[in-house]
Amino acid sequence: MAGSAAASAFTPLTIGPLRLRNRFIKSATNEGMAKGGMVTKGLAKFHENVAAGGAALTTVAYCATSRDGRTFVDQATLDDAAIADFRVLTDGVHRHGGAAMAQLTHAGAFTFLDKTQLAASRPLSASGGFNKIGVMNNRWLKKAMNKAEMADMAAEFAAAAVRAREAGFDAVELHMGHGYLLSQFVSPFYNRRWDGYGGSIEKRMRFPTEVLGRVLDAVGKDLAVVAKYSMTDGKEGGNTIEDGVAIARALEAGGAHMAVLSNGLNVESITAMFGSSFPKSNRGKPANLAIAIGMWVQSFTEPQNVVFRENYLRDHALRIRAAVKMPLAYLGGVQSLAGVETAMTDGFEAIALGRALVHDPGFVNALQAGTTNQSGCTACNRCVTMMYSPGGTSCVIKSPNEAALNRVAAGALA
Ligand SMILES: Cc1cc2nc3c(=O)[nH]c(=O)nc-3n(C[C@H](O)[C@H](O)[C@H](O)COP(=O)(O)O)c2cc1C
Numbered sequence: 001m002a003g004s005a006a007a008s009a010f011t012p013l014t015i016g017p018l019r020l021r022n023r024f025i026k027s028a029t030n031e032g033m034a035k036g037g038m039v040t041k042g043l044a045k046f047h048e049n050v051a052a053g054g055a056a057l058t059t060v061a062y063c064a065t066s067r068d069g070r071t072f073v074d075q076a077t078l079d080d081a082a083i084a085d086f087r088v089l090t091d092g093v094h095r096h097g098g099a100a101m102a103q104l105t106h107a108g109a110f111t112f113l114d115k116t117q118l119a120a121s122r123p124l125s126a127s128g129g130f131n132k133i134g135v136m137n138n139r140w141l142k143k144a145m146n147k148a149e150m151a152d153m154a155a156e157f158a159a160a161a162v163r164a165r166e167a168g169f170d171a172v173e174l175h176m177g178h179g180y181l182l183s184q185f186v187s188p189f190y191n192r193r194w195d196g197y198g199g200s201i202e203k204r205m206r207f208p209t210e211v212l213g214r215v216l217d218a219v220g221k222d223l224a225v226v227a228k229y230s231m232t233d234g235k236e237g238g239n240t241i242e243d244g245v246a247i248a249r250a251l252e253a254g255g256a257h258m259a260v261l262s263n264g265l266n267v268e269s270i271t272a273m274f275g276s277s278f279p280k281s282n283r284g285k286p287a288n289l290a291i292a293i294g295m296w297v298q299s300f301t302e303p304q305n306v307v308f309r310e311n312y313l314r315d316h317a318l319r320i321r322a323a324v325k326m327p328l329a330y331l332g333g334v335q336s337l338a339g340v341e342t343a344m345t346d347g348f349e350a351i352a353l354g355r356a357l358v359h360d361p362g363f364v365n366a367l368q369a370g371t372t373n374q375s376g377c378t379a380c381n382r383c384v385t386m387m388y389s390p391g392g393t394s395c396v397i398k399s400p401n402e403a404a405l406n407r408v409a410a411g412a413l414a
């Protein structure tokens with residue numbers, strides 16, 4: 001490997017104020033280990049294992065900016081009460097020389113919380129009216145955010161980032177993709193506004209960029225501030241790669257320290273996100289009926305014949321690479337040393353790995369040591385449903401996680 005482009009993936013990288021020991025980032029994979037919203041020993045152990053396995057930066061998926069910002073009840077909120085337990089998690093990551101990134105997310109209308117769990121009478125979104133996601137949990141209507149609510153929301157993201165810093169995180173990732181609240185502003189599927197926050201892609205990016213600015217002002221000198229977004233919406237009528245380029249330009253102009261290049265939306269185009277079809281047999285297992293029905297419906301609407309290919313988002317990502325100079329993390333199907341070599345040769349500063357590190361958190365060390373050059377992950381996507389299991393997200397061809405650890409707070413003595 002010495003002297004190859006792949007070797008450069010094992011050299012340090014600076015993003016904003018953060019220096020990373022190498023260019024490998026564990027991308028957010030909803031862990032399903034914050035049962036009842038608690039930051040647990042299981043969640044802390046999951047990320048400690050990633051750091052011990054060699055990745056420079058591990059992303060804690062879906063840290064809600066407020067309790068109303070959750071999609072599921074089993075997601076942690078970055079509120080004051082969670083700081084001590086998050087601190088245990090970040091300490092564990094730091095012990096192994098890694099860094100930790102909190103993925104700051106608000107669900108907007110993409111929430112499965114029922115009426116007893118969601119304080120707002122209607123979930124907030126870019127535009128109001130019929131909420132297709134709410135059909136199954138009696139949340140038929142969503143509310144278009146007004147200027148005051150948008151200002152409050154930007155402050156909410158900034159406050160969550162400040163708590164992330166208190167909890168020992170080294171970076172925050174603003175989730176602007178996949179159909180969550182900020183993505184609902186970016187995507188024409190959700191944004192039908194006529195004011196200065198809707199219409200062209202530049203206007204649809206205005207609120208997400210304002211949030212980015214507030215977070216940079218609050219923590220940008222101390223933490224890396226990263227944005228994850230969908231390069232395309234993966235479906236006709238949604239954002240195209242030209243929009244994806246415009247989004248990258250807006251993030252660059254807004255001062256983001258790095259962008260993580262994802263694709264697709266949870267509801268409309270999940271296959272575009274994963275680059276391989278979901279097996280029908282994998283649908284409908286979650287206990288939450290609304291989610292189970294949603295997955296069942298998707299098994300008819302999503303293409304069934306998409307065959308995984310390594311670096312499947314490469315063509316889109318190269319368009320973004322050609323348009324901006326800001327640091328970019330290539331994401332999407334890196335499963336081998338050859339995939340690493342391609343991403344580095346293509347000029348990306350970092351490589352984000354999802355399933356390869358769910359399959360084996362030690363994959364980065366193994367690549368560096370030369371004990372493997374190919375992940376054993378088959379891109380079957382069955383780990384996605386595992387997030388609803390008692391043990392949380394794990395690879396189905398490995399042992400499940402210890403469910404008991406997901407019922408104990410990370411900072412509990414025993
Ligand atoms: C089990 C699972 C859960 C995921 N949850 C999230 C999430 O919470 N937030 C997010 O931004 N992406 C999530 N993703 C998407 C991954 O971050 C990544 O974009 C996707 O897996 C493609 O990368 P890969 O080919 O390296 O796996 C999830 C992926 C998996 C497999």
Ligand code: SF4
Binds near residue numbers: 356380381396
């Ligand atoms: S279940 Fe395992 S093999 Fe299948 S996609 Fe997930 S990590 Fe890869």
